[in-house]
Amino acid sequence: MxxxxxxxxxxxxxxxxxxxxxxxxxxxxxxxxxxxxxxxxxxxxxxxxxxxxxxxxxxxxxxxxxxxxxxxxxxxxxxxxxxxxxxxxxxxxNCIWPILDFPEDLIIGENVYIGQDCAISNFVEIDDNVTLITSKIGHHCKIKANSFISASILAGNVQVEKNVFIGLGSIIGPNITLGEHTVVGMGCTISKSTDPESVYLNKATERQSYNSSKLKLL
The missing domain is CATH 3.40.50.20 (Rossmann fold)
Structure with missing residues (x-):
């Protein structure tokens, strides 16, 4: 060991x-x-x-x-x-949760963290120094070095360039490339490729003008 x-x-x-x-x-x-x-x-x-x-x-x-x-x-x-x-x-x-059932064709670099409850499909490549936390990675995805993906979903054939950050609960559509240093904030949906250093943020949910005591359905 x-x-x-x-x-x-x-x-x-x-x-x-x-x-x-x-x-x-x-x-x-x-x-x-x-x-x-x-x-x-x-x-x-x-x-x-x-x-x-x-x-x-x-x-x-x-x-x-x-x-x-x-x-x-x-x-x-x-x-x-x-x-x-x-x-x-x-x-x-690497630090990879051992009970995860990964395909035999998965290619992984070094200093890679893959946490509990991740799911990775076939023909996926993960470069060095990548962190995956509770995420779903579709087939033919390529995740390049130094990227950090937190509790998100990547559809098939997504290319994540170097140093990308994807926040909690985001969804990346199929056949999309995220340019280097792209930041995708929490709860975003990306449906087209991004330029390098792009920033995508989802507006925070606003508090309503009434209190919960006024609700009759809950």
């Missing part, structure tokens, strides 16, 4: 470590963050160490790494750490 250092000390890192331990995927030995984010020394009994010292404390010849941070800066923060750790010589593990 690989010994793994997780980059990150937030909720996503905590969840990743829990899933790795619960599902007997990897042995998590520590967390690491950059010095400017190092405001505590442990998380759930495991040490949090300075990323600037990581090669000395947990050398890449003995330990692997997983980058477990969210889509900050349209995934650029995760991309930067991934590239830097690779330059330091680290190899990366």
């Amino acid at each position: 690989d010994k793994v250092v997780i980059y990150g000390a937030g909720r996503h890192a905590e969840l990743t470590a829990y899933e790795m331990k619960r599902n007997n995927l990897h042995e998590v030995v520590a967390f690491t963050v950059r010095n400017k984010y190092l405001n505590k020394t442990e998380l759930n009994g495991l040490p949090i160490v300075s990323y600037e010292d990581i090669s000395r404390i947990y050398p890449p010849s003995e330990f692997k790494m997983f980058i477990a941070i969210g889509p900050q800066q349209i995934n650029r923060a995760r991309e930067e750490i991934f590239r830097d750790a690779k330059e330091k010589g680290y190899q990366f593990v």
